[in-house]
Amino acid sequence: MDASDPNTHDLAALQGIWQQVAFEENGDPAAIDRTGAPDALTTIDGHHFAVRTPQGELLLEGRFTLDASVTPKAITWIDAVGPDTSKPLPASYRLQGDRFVFIAADAGAPRPTTFRTVPGLTMRTFVRHVPA
Numbered sequence: 260m261d262a263s264d265p266n267t268h269d270l271a272a273l274q275g276i277w278q279q280v281a282f283e284e285n286g287d288p289a290a291i292d293r294t295g296a297p298d299a300l301t302t303i304d305g306h307h308f309a310v311r312t313p314q315g316e317l318l319l320e321g322r323f324t325l326d327a328s329v330t331p332k333a334i335t336w337i338d339a340v341g342p343d344t345s346k347p348l349p350a351s352y353r354l355q356g357d358r359f360v361f362i363a364a365d366a367g368a369p370r371p372t373t374f375r376t377v378p379g380l381t382m383r384t385f386v387r388h389v390p391a
Contacts, residue, residue, distance in 0.1 A: 265327035269354055270306070277301045277359055281384035283376045294319050294341055300388055308336075333370055334361055357387035 279299045284290035292299075296312045309320040321338040331351040338344050346366035353360045353374065362371045362382040376382050 276388040277385035278388040359385040
């Protein structure tokens with residue numbers, strides 16, 4: 260692995276546990292998160308992700324690919340469970356230190372290029388989880 264490669268760098272920076280701190284869907288910052296939970300924890304291990312409640316209940320899991328060489332940076336989520344199982348969900352992301360934001364489109368839609376939701380887009384904001 261080449262440490263100067265942006266994909267390698269971002270993949271390494273994403274490893275660990277992230278706590279969701281904001282959710283917005285279809286232009287509504289007060290939308291109900293149907294595949295998450297308040298304070299849900301997302302664990303990233305390699306290219307695998309798992310979303311759990313703070314109590315440990317599995318809500319969602321799957322795999323992802325990155326392309327950090329484009330602007331905005333691209334991530335494609337592929338859920339292994341839930342309503343979007345096996346569908347590639349095109350997304351864009353920002354990763355700045357201990358803050359990770361992504362905006363995802365519905366399967367088959369174009370990858371979002373701005374971090375603002377409209378119908379068909381979901382945005383999640385995370386901070387690196389620090390155990391109490």
